[in-house]
Amino acid sequence: MVVLVRAAQPLLRQAYVYHLMDDWIFNRQNASESARILMPGFDQFARRIVRGCPERRRQEILVVATAPRHLAIEVLTRALASIPK
Numbered sequence: 125m126v127v128l129v130r131a132a133q134p135l136l137r138q139a140y141v142y143h144l145m146d147d148w149i150f151n152r153q154n155a156s157e158s159a160r161i162l163m164p165g166f167d168q169f170a171r172r173i174v175r176g177c178p179e180r181r182r183q184e185i186l187v188v189a190t191a192p193r194h195l196a197i198e199v200l201t202r203a204l205a206s207i208p209k
Contacts, residue, residue, distance in 0.1 A: 154195075166195075170202035 154162065177185060185203070189196030 166199050166202055169199050170206055173199070173203040174206055 173185060173187070185200065187196045187200055
């Protein structure tokens with residue numbers, strides 16, 4: 125069995141199986157109770173985005189995200205909510 129897995133590793137890497145598994149594990153953790161660990165980091169990053177965009181220049185905010193993309197939406201939502209009206 126071990127020999128089979130080792131022989132298949134180049135194919136698995138080429139098919140991005142490890143990347144997909146990592147994404148799946150992260151999303152599962154994000155949907156579970158362990159997501160509470162991430163929330164302070166989201167708030168901190170949102171504050172950093174707002175501080176980095178002075179009000180007089182704040183017309184657009186672009187956040188580029190790789191997988192999982194929904195985290196960028198979560199951070200932007202928090203950033204926009206923290207901007208004083």
